[in-house]
Amino acid sequence: MHEAAPVLQEFPLLFLVPLLPLIGAVWNGVMGKTMQRRFGHAAIHLPAILLPAGSFVISLWAFLTLADAPHGTSMYNHLWTWLPVGTLQAEAAFLMDRLSGVMALVVTFVGTLIHVYSTGYMKDEPAYWRFFAYLNLFMFAMLTLVLGDNFLLMFVGWEGVGLCSYLLISFWWRDREKAVAGMKAFVVNRIGDLGFSLGVFLLFWGLLTTPASPAPAKAHGEFRHAPAAAQEAPEATLATSIAFREVEQILEDPVKRDRIVNRDILGVGLMTLVCLLLFVGATGKSAQIPLYVWLPDAMAGPTPVSALIHAATMVTAGVYMVARLHFLFTLSPVAMTVVATVGALTALFAATIGLFQYDIKKVLAYSTVSQLGFMFVAVGVGAYWVAIFHLMTHAFFKACLFLGSGSVIMGCHHEQDMRKMGGLRKLMPITAVTYFISCAAIAGFPFFSGFFSKDEILWKAFDSGNMLLPGGGVILWAVTAIAALGTSFYMFRSYYMTFSGEYRGAAAAHGHDASAVAHDPHGVAYDSAHGAVHGAPPADPHGHDSHGHHGAHLPVESPAAMTGVLAVLGGLALVGGYVGLPLLWGLPNAFEAWLEPIFAGTAERVTSAGFGHGAEWGLMGFSIIVAFGGFFAARVLYKDGRSPIPARLLASPSPLVQATHRTIFNKYYVDELYGVVFVKGSLVLSRGLAIWDTRVIDGAVNLAGTIGRGFGFLQGAIDRLFVDGMVELVAKVVEAAGAKIRRIQTGHIQAYVQGLALGALALVALAYLLAW
Amino acid sequence: MDLTTNSLLLTWTVFTPFLGLTAILALLALRPALRLSQRAMDEASRGIGMIAALVAMGLSIALWVDFDAGTSNLQFIHRFVWMKAWNIEFFVGVDGLSLSMVILTAFVFLAGAIASLPWLGKLDSHHPHFSGKRVPGYWILFLLLETGVFGTFASQDFFLFYVFWEVMLLPMYFLIGIWGAPSRKDPDGRTRGGPYAAIKFFLYTLAGSVLMLLALIAIYYASGPATLADGTQGPHTFNLVHLTAQAKAGVFTGAAAILGVPFVHLVFIGLFLGFAIKVPMFPFHTWLPDAHVDAPTPISVILAGILLKTGMYGMFRFNMQIFPTGLAWASWAIGIIAVINIVYGAFVCMAQKDLKKLIAYSSVSHMGFCLLGLAAMTPTAVSGSIFQMVGHGIVSPMLFLIAGVVYDRAHTRDIEGFGGLAQKMPEYTAITGFAFMASLGLPGLAGFVGEVLVFLGAFAAQDGIFRVLVAISALSVIITAGYYLWTMQRIFLGPFNHRWDHLWDMNWRERITLYPLAFVTVLLGVYPAPVLDMVRETVNTLVASLPTGL
Amino acid sequence: MQSNLLAIGPELALTATVLLVLIADLMVGDRAARRPLLATLAFVGLGFAAAHFAVLPDGGPSAFDGMVSGDGLGRFFRGLFLVAAFFGVAFGALSDEIPVRRFGEFTILLLSTTLGMCFLVSAQNLLMIVLALELTSLPSYILAGFRRGDRRSSEAALKYVLYGAAASGLMLYGFSLLYGMAGTLDLTKVGPALNALAVNGSVAVRAGIAVAALLAMVGYGYKIAAVPFHQWAPDVYEGAPTPVTAFLSVGPKAAGVAALIRFVVVGFGASVATPPAGGLPWPILLGILAMATMTIGNLAAIPQDNVKRLLAYSSIAHAGYLLMGVAVGTPEAIQAVAVYLPIYLLMNLGAFLVVLAVRAKTGSETFAAYRGLGTRSPLLAVCLAIFLFSLTGVPPFAGFIGKFYLFAAVLQARTPFFYVLALVGVLNSVVSLFYYARLVKAVFLEGSPAGAPVVAVPFAVTLLLIVLAIPTLLLGVWWSPLAELAARAAGIAG
Incomplete structure (x- = not known):
């Protein structure tokens, strides 16, 4: 409004910002093990550090270009159309404006530094390559989140960082606690993601179905089918785009804005609902009430991971998202x-x-x-x-x-x-x-x-x-x-x-278990699990042979x-x-x-x-x-x-x-509460449904089979017994009459013939009934 | 639309596997004369089977190359009168929907064929591999199945479709029954195992298809006159193009009611049930876990990868294309069942202890998305549904191959019995994690695209109930994440269970099957346009015929 | 007169063959070549009889003052019976249940039955029908008890005789009532006369007509083993020698169906398209019989452990499917029945041939003998599977085409009752799969019992199997010629 319309300035190298770490991740993920064995750690961390550093350089370059450009300009890099379907056109495109520029710089800068730090912290880790592959993958996902040009692309990064968080928290997967912590992080994040995606769906639907201009003949709340509407009047709806800038542009028009702001769904303002759902996503990613529970557990990951993901970058994604979508949130007080x-x-x-x-x-x-x-x-x-x-x-x-x-x-x-x-x-x-x-x-x-x-x-x-x-x-x-x-x-x-x-480390070594077990189960589990299963060389920072070493040497400054x-x-x-x-x-x-x-x-x-x-x-x-x-x-x-x-x-x-x-x-026992209500609840529900499925639904099928078989057996038995029963009856009657007629084979036959006559009779009766 | 024969390429694709099986049969007949040893016969069968699968793949790619995505008209038409008396034609042709399925078929069968080979790596010498059992018979049935599936997707004549549809049944029955798990008693004393699963599958699907048969006959008699391939006029028709045109002209909506139910509704239900059993739709899904669990790996792959899609395909081709008003009438009910499929399936997954059973139920859940997309009837949702078919067609084979990898080694699939396998099988762990992520719909992989399109499209459906349905079914993303990660955790993470010291990591046969699938999963995740472009015009045509503005 | 004799040319040829075989049987004595010789003689005779159809004019005249019809229906079925007889003789020649010494006797009886069947299907006179029926029945009683020393066989024969006698009696009684009311024995005139009577008559008259017609129905019901007149069938089929069972389950059954068509459809003109004939709702009546027959037949087949008995029940079920067609009664339905029967003949005979071959090696007819047959005798097993799946009615086997024609005819009736009938019919196909697949499962999916013999199949059996199996497959994808023949057969109803 008071600015010129956003200008997109092509910055063809922007895609490299996320891509470089991805290359690092793929390279180390596929080749890392071999490279590490052949050439040592440097072969792993050199690409792993240099590629994000390259991202930083390109980000900086783009940032400076942005600084030189007039206000309202954004660096833009369109790659391909990702989801071209129906009314939806989701682009695979990156966009750096002033906001994402700041984020990208922070992420690449801090990220690169933490990569450097990790070379020291993780130096004794056997799966060094894997760690750096994950870290690089995280950088890719985070930068996609930051630079993505539309909701869906942001969501790619959004889920991607969740995945990396899972991988990195569970990095020492031999320890069950850590593996579970990773799982918890991912699942809790997914709850948030559910809110986020529903928010996006609702927004998209709102934009798609809100008429841009007053619809003359249509009653309120009735919307034509999307394609039909699109064919009749190309600009009948507010937007079919899910790019941030386009949505923002539309909402800058007061008429259109009022149209969507005034829409209610189930008595709640549409925009309020959209924003609240999006915010649920933010609470998941950024560890806010009520979805914060995963973050403390996420500390099970290696410390550089905690620094990078669970402090500096990923967890701030929720904040970034709300800021990114300020044009939506401000519409809903x-x-x-x-x-x-x-x-x-x-x-x-x-x-x-x-x-x-x-x-x-x-x-x-x-x-x-x-x-x-x-x-x-x-x-x-x-x-x-x-x-x-x-x-x-x-x-x-x-x-x-x-x-x-x-x-x-x-x-x-x-x-x-x-x-x-x-x-x-x-x-x-x-x-x-x-x-x-x-x-x-x-x-x-x-x-x-x-x-x-x-x-x-x-x-x-x-x-x-x-x-x-x-x-x-x-x-x-x-x-x-x-x-x-x-x-x-x-x-x-x-x-x-x-x-x-x-x-106090040396003194504490003796009373280690006594004092720590009660209050810090994580630490103990960590120690014992690593001591027991890791089996790495003594110098390995994650497994030490015995607690006796505590007193043997004092802490020294890190490399x-x-x-x-x-x-x-x-x-x-x-x-x-x-x-x-x-x-x-x-x-x-x-x-x-x-x-x-x-x-x-x-x-x-x-x-x-x-x-x-x-x-x-x-x-x-x-x-x-x-x-x-x-x-x-x-x-x-x-x-x-x-x-x-x-x-x-x-x-x-x-x-x-x-x-x-x-x-x-005990953190207000929220974890325990969630554990009982949600985790146990869904487990119980799932077991119940599984039993229902095998016993009742499948049981019904098998029962039908059994009944059919039983009926068939009965029928076959009748075919035999009907006759034999008759035979018995006839024989008894005959014997009772005093006649000394031995039952001969024809005895069977008499019964047969009786059956025949009965059948005929039944037929007549049936016909008689039908004749009415 | 021009319906004259213009290419034999499709017919060749359909019957290439059939030629392969004829070759094996011929070899079998000539075996005494050629003095082939058992071993030579086996190897020859495998060779012929592989060649046939490869050639079919090549031909389907040729179809793709020559395909014009800019139209929803049928292409590669081959048409002649088959049975004059019933106006039945041999009529094959593809539009975008069919072609996408044909290519998927070729791909999945190729993967299945490779997975049926016993060599290319270490094998467990103590446990005979299924692939060594009655090899020629296996390949004959395998190829027959492939022809059946190809034909199902390519047929544009209802009768022909039905014949191919049923042709799929028999080989499947034997493949599960003979090469699947042997009969056993479950803890409750009930008989389970390959033979049980096979007959259950057969009975279930036959029950569905006889209903379809009745619907087929009813449709035939309700249809109007149409021109046959030889230019003569027939009083009724099985020709899908004609049927669609007649439906549009109101022939079926005007047909007399049956048993007091409008013709369209009753026929719709008959067809729908037939297809729904194959999808499988709740509550007709219970054959699936049994069939999957006891089928040999490649057959599970084919079953999940492509056979389930024949049900969805049928719904699109018949329920949607010919009876759009019926679909509009039933859409909310289908939507509700779809959501049950999705959420219920996901919950039941979580309680499973058998890895294959878990994956089987996940198919129930994921096919629910396809149903939801169908019911929502928007172009986005329908495209999403078709994409989900393709996506699931790539991802679920991976999952079953993965289940096969560990089963071939450990001879158990009990999730609880493993633990820490990542130590012994890192590569396997990685690919499993990848497949799980793809299946739980991680963005950037194929599973996501279908899900998100279905959701977005269904959210924009006319009927407000779909927004509620989407909200409920979206819950499944959490549950899905939960059960996959929990499975991951139980099998691969945590302390290593030394019982599995003898396991070994992936062999080359497994790599050759899994990596291409993984590659396609990524490719379609980041660049789904080839599939979406292929089906776009078809979807538009399908959706355009749906009634709007209820 | 000449044309009259030409009309029963095939029958004359058959009679001649019977006599020739009788003479030859007495002449050849106990020679090794006895079986092939007599069989060849029978084949030649059958061939000669069949050759008459080439010169018989299509839709030829009725002979003997309309007692024997020369129409398409008769022509088609007579041809079919000759084929059935051919296989019957061939089976007998291959079976060890028919001693060489008595093979001539077997052939004579079988051909006599066939002769009766031929007359039965073309008979248009009530008396002629009764005679033909008896000619069909009497030799088959003896055939059923052919294994004299075998208690089961003898008992089967006795049951068959008494059941048959009672049924014939009731039928004859019904016929005499009909004659009394219509005043004619000519079937083509009985129907119209009764219709006229029913329209004008009192309730008592109509009840009389109904009772008469239904008593007559008993005879037909017995012949085709329809519920509730089926009880003899399982015992007889199980007890009789396998070649006889095979023949009985297709030949006389087909004859019964054809005769029923002639009686109900031609005689009374009953079909869904016309008003109730003779005051009786034939379509619904027959439809209910069809439902009961197929359902009970199929259900009772499920628990059977003896394959022959299983096939007996299966053939009862198939009688139910056929009755659906008779119930509809339209030309299309008659055509459907005419398409179904030859296919049924192929697949049912095929199944019995396998039973025969297995019995020859193992001496057993129970499931146990079939376990693992897939490995012991792949050809036999594969053919059995083809026949069984064809009996189920799944594409691409011929059985499907038969069912398709039948269901199409039923649905074309377009009345609520027939929609339900069609539904019951298709669901019965599913039920039938259950027991057919059980046998297939035993053959392919279960291991051989220890010490089970490898079933080596004699060349002649292989040949016959292939002769039966190939059309079972081919007719599933190409059935035009059969459909055309059947359409000509159905021309009578048009």
């Missing part, structure tokens, strides 16, 4: 409110669970869930650019945190329980520093990257005028602010438990490939926020300016509650207090492991404390 509310609740909910975890990766997992909640608050209130901004900074610091935890875990011989760490700051200085920087970033220390993005989210939530909640955006702000406090606390808790004080990556990401966690400085400070906000054209179309419907600069300053101050508050609390309680308060608190006999702790520690 209800959906917006739901998105923001779910986000806020998830942020708080996950943060509370994070408070009590001992597994360092679990802490980070819940923190991720929580942070994703923040992002959904942002998209929910219409602050799309802020969500993407936080997505980006989160990618930096959370990747850094995860990789840092990976470094720690590797250093501690695959110990994940923070109670058996401690004192690592001296032993692993680079890891410790980068981890601290990232903690500060995520907690929102001023001038760290997270500060800018998170503070902006809180402010936008506070100031939102779109929320249909009582209290408007303020209530969202309150919830997220508490979550932010929790975040700051548990992140520094993890830092102090891990890095401060003395190393350069890992610390280098940590340094880069730590640096970005520190400075990455400067691209989006607050306008409040009078500084240029490059990030918002960059994305502004994308979201400009919806800007007018995203309203402010009208709070002034004063309020914004105040909130910023409050945020800082929150960040430091959490920090100091954690420092007091957990620094050097000296404070007796946590232990005393946990040992408190008060039932309230105990019950609360147990509930939260």
Whole structure:
């Protein structure tokens, strides 16, 4: 409207962005085993790193071209028509606009770094080739998701990342727990995918059946059959396209927009339903309530995977999708409110669970869930650019945190329980520093990257005028602010438990089982399973011969490939926020300016509650207090492991404390609930149906056969017995009469003849009846 | 439409396998004279069978090359009067729908033929392989079956269609009965095994086809006069093109009601039941798990890959093409049954412990999508349905081949009894994972395209009930993912079960069958246009004849 | 007069053959060549009889004042009977159940039966019908009890005789009533006379007509072994020597059907297309009989363990299918019956030939003898499968064509009753598959019992098998000539 119509500029190399990692995946997947055996690890990771790096370079190139081009231009690369059928034309085409450009850069950049990191982390893995093949495949799927030009192509990536997530979580498939975790991730994601696809179907149907111009003779709600309608009037419906930009363009026309917005289906606004269904997809992929349960379990995968997929990229796909489809979501205030509310609740909910975890990766997992909640608050209130901004900074610091935890875990011989760490700051200085920087970033220390993005989210939530909640955006702000406090606390808790004080690994080795089993079944299962079945050489990071080794050597800093990556990401966690400085400070906000054209179309419907600069300053101050508050609390309680308060608190006999702790520690028993209701439920249902199928349905068939056979047997028997029975009867009668006539063979025959006569009689009777 | 004979290529395709079986028969008859040893006879049969399957594949590709996708008219027509008295013609020809099925047939049979070979890799010497049993007979029946299937798809005369349709039955009966699993008692003391499954299959399908026979005769008598291939005029006709034209002119809607039921409805039901049993449609599906479980691998492959499609094909060709009003009348009911097929099948899958049975039930579930597409009656849904037929025709053979791989080695298919096989059979694990993903409809693979088109198309159906049906049937994507991944988990992942130390990874015969199928799965997933283009005009013509604006 | 004699030329030839064989039988004595000699003589005679059809004018005149019709129906069926007789003699020559010494006797009886059948089908006079029926029956009683020493055979014969006698008696009684009411023995006049009587007559008269006609029906029902007059059939078929069973299950049955057509359709002019003849709803009556016959025949066949008995029930079921055609009564239906019977003859004789061959080697007729036959004697097994599937009525075998014609005729009747009849008919095909396939299963899908002999098939049997099997296959895809012959046979009803 206020921009020129989108211009597609051909960028013929764009397809290489997803394709290069795919080539890597196929190459390593097919040839990797041989290459690894012949030429060692370098033969695996060189292509595996260089190809995504190539993607990054091309992305950057496209990005810079985009930056040079006028507003509203997109880089476009059409390959072929994928689904040409009926009214549907789904193209295999990639499109990079300002939004997907940012995403593509983040994904390729962080992704490439994590590939590099993995060369260190996975160096003793026998299936090194497989790991990199999967990682590359993931890059392909993620980039398809980001750059896909239409809903269906996005869905390809959407499901593709789910698959890769499954493969990578179950990477150490010999451990049943891990395999199950992968399965859980995939299935839960599929629930989300179901919502997503139904949303797309509904949208497509809505566009297809909403008349673009008033239909003169047709009653409301009656729509002609698609092809017939298309033949009669080519522009009878809003759209037959499922390309994002075309749908967006159509909805920019107020008349057409009103037509579709005013449509109801089952009493619910069509757009609301579409958006809510799409959002179900987002909750699956981005681990929001109620589908977040897979993400903590997904930590079973190798740590680089957690960093790449379950922190930096894949899980943000839901946020990206909502931002991508802002032109739909802004049409439905209800959906917006739901998105923001779910986000806020998830942020708080996950943060509370994070408070009590001992597994360092679990802490980070819940923190991720929580942070994703923040992002959904942002998209929910219409602050799309802020969500993407936080997505980006989160990618930096959370990747850094995860990789840092990976470094720690590797250093501690695959110990994940923070109670058996401690004192690592001296032993692993680079890891410790980068981890601290990232903690500060995520907690929102001023001038760290997270500060800018998170503070902006809180402010936008506070100031939102779109929320249909009582209290408007303020209530969202309150919830997220508490979550932010929790975040700051548990992140520094993890830092102090891990890095401060003395190393507890050696001491803990003896009491390992006693202390850990009760609270962290995953860690134990991990250890024992690997020790038992992996059977890899002692140096193998995933299997160690005995717990006695714990005390034998102290943790050492990880190799350069890992610390280098940590340094880069730590640096970005520190400075990455400067691209989006607050306008409040009078500084240029490059990030918002960059994305502004994308979201400009919806800007007018995203309203402010009208709070002034004063309020914004105040909130910023409050945020800082929150960040430091959490920090100091954690420092007091957990620094050097000296404070007796946590232990005393946990040992408190008060039932309230105990019950609360147990509930939260056990993640509110949601997993158990789902396990009973859905998993057990469907298993019971499936068994019941299977029994029904064999016993009743198949049974009916067999029964029909049995009855037929039985009847046949009876008939055959009658043919024999009828006669013989008659014979007996005749014989008896004759004998009773006193006649000494021996029954001769003709006795049979008399009966036969009687049968004959009876048959004739029956026939006469039948004819008589019929004659009437 | 010009219906004069213009090519013999199709006829050659149809009868190439028949020539092959004649050759084997001739060799059998001459065996004493030629003094062939048993072994030589076996090898010769295999050779002839393979050659016939290959030539048929080549000919069907030739058909594809020469096919003009820009029209829905029949092509490669070969037509002459067969039985003047009944105005029966030998009339073969293909449109996009037929051709797609003919090519699929050739492909699946080729895969089946390769899978019937015993060599090209390590074999279990302790357990005789089915492919060593009565080899000439096997190949004779195999080729007869192929001709039957080709003929079914190529026939454009109802009587001819019926004959080919029934020709498929007998070889299938023997192939399952003789070369399938031997008879055994199940835990409940009921007799199961190849012979049981074979007779069940036979009885079930015959029950369906006799209903079809009645419908066929009724249609014949209701039809109007038509010109035969020799230019003479007959009072009635079996010619599908004429029947379609007459249907459009209202000949059947005007026909007298039977037993108080409108002619079109009754005939529609008769035909539909005949086809539905083959699809198989709930509640007529219970022959399928038995037949699949006890059939030898290649026959399962053919059964799932192509025989189930003959049912769907029949529905399109007859129920939709000739009786569009009947379809419109029954569409919601078919839609509901389709959803039962999809969801029920998926749930029942989850409870299965026998790998083959699981795959068999998954076919029930996946064929439900085809039914749903048919019932929805939109071009997108119909294209999706046909594509699903092709997609399932590629993917389900993979699944059955996969089940065969492990069965050939372990002599069990009990999912619970495995565990950690990925350690011993990594390549097999990978291809299984691939096939499972294809079957659960992962985007980018063939299974997805059909599903998504059916869903999209059905969602846009006129009848609002279809949106509800899509929503319910979409649940199956979760359940499907659940049972496949759970199966994956139970067979391949977790700690290795050392009971299976003696297993070995894939051999070349298995690779030769599986990789081409996998390749096509990917190809059709990313570039489905060849199939969609091929059927587009046919679909448009079919859908255009459906009543709109109810 | 000359033309009259020409009209019964085949019968005359047959009579001559019977006499010649009798004489030859007395002359040749116990020589090795006895069997081939007598058989050849019979074949030549049959051939000579058949040759008459070449010179007999089509739709020829009725002979002997209309007592013997020279129409197409008779012509067609007489030809068929000669074929049946040919196979009957051939089977007898190949079977060890017919001792060499008594082969002449067998041939004479068989040919006499055939002679009776020929007369039966062309008889147009009530008295003539009774005579022909008796001529058909009496020799077949002896044939059924041909194995004198065998208790089952003797018992079968006795049952057959008594059942037959009673049936003939009832029939004769019915005929006399008909004669009394119509005042004529000429079948072509009986029908119209009764129709006229029924239209004007009182309830009592109509009831009388019905009783008379139905009593007559008993005789026909007995001859074709239709329910409820079928009870003799399983015992007789099981007890009689296999060649006799084979012959009885096709020859006299076909004759009975043809005679029934003549009685009901020609005589009473009954068909779905015409109003009830003689006050009786023939189509529905016969339709119900058809349903009962096929259903009971098929169901009772399911549990049988003796293959001969199984085939006996199967032939009862086939009588039911044939009755469907008679019930419809239109020219198309008659044509359908005429198409069905030759095909039935081929496949049923074929099945019995296999039974004969198996019995010759194993001495048994139970399923056990058939287990694993597929490996022991592939040719026999494959042919058996062809015959059985053809009997089931699946394409591409000839049996399907027969059924197709029948069902088409039934559906063409276009009344609710006949739609139901057609449905029952096709469902019966499915039921029949159950037991035919059970036998096929034993042959192919089950292993041979330990020590089961390899069934080597004599050359002559092989030849006959092929002679029967090839048309069973060919007629499934090319049946024009047969259909044309059958259409000419049905010309009478038009």
